[in-house]
């Protein structure tokens with residue numbers, strides 16, 4: 444399996460998942476046609492599927508144009524049939540789809556939107572706007588309980604080495620917030636150092652970004668060690684929340700809700 448990271452819009456990631464054995468590829472979360480066409484030409488792959496993690500236009504806006512140009516079907520969660528552009532094929536939790544000889548399993552992880560899914564390949568998960576490196580998506584259509592299920596009962600249980608390919612290059616600002624609630628986490632401190640090095644000379648136009656300045660992929664192990672939304676049992680994070688809410692309950696859902704609310708206004 445090979446993954447091409449395509450910088451799109453201002454900070455979005457679009458991915459080309461390539462099966463090198465058959466030269467077939469799927470595109471994941473395409474908001475812009477031109478950069479995807481360019482990557483398909485450069486790699487010489489045959490595009491056979493168009494996949495969206497959720498309906499937001501910055502993850503699906505180019506689906507219809509791509510479908511027309513390449514004659515490929517468009518996949519998303521079945522419940523989003525009327526709001527994912529170009530939608531043809533509905534997916535549910537546990538469904539499997541093939542890209543050449545590669546196979547992904549679908550995880551249903553509603554919270555950022557009510558139809559959000561992840562594509563889980565044996566070595567890599569495409570997590571859209573649910574799990575970011577160092578953060579998670581805003582709760583537009585779900586609640587803390589749904590996000591806790593998505594992050595801590597589903598995604599966190601994938602194998603440690605699974606590469607995490609998320610929807611946006613938000614890592615540096617996510618880690619700034621993470622350090623504000625868990626400054627004593629040494630692995631987090633080290634990750635921030637390496638992320639800042641990568642981002643120091645970033646291109647002013649994200650479309651021109653090179654692999655050197657991309658902080659994605661992360662891994663499930665790294666996220667469990669550094670992402671505050673996956674660390675709702677951390678004593679330091681709970682203590683940070685209790686400084687503002689002395690009488691708060693400390694169960695994972697309540698803590699995640701507080702962390703999310705703090706991040707929203709950080």
Ligand code: ZN
Pocket residue numbers: 497499502555572580
């Ligand atoms: Zn989104």
Ligand code: FE
Pocket residue numbers: 499501502572610611
């Ligand atoms: Fe997004």
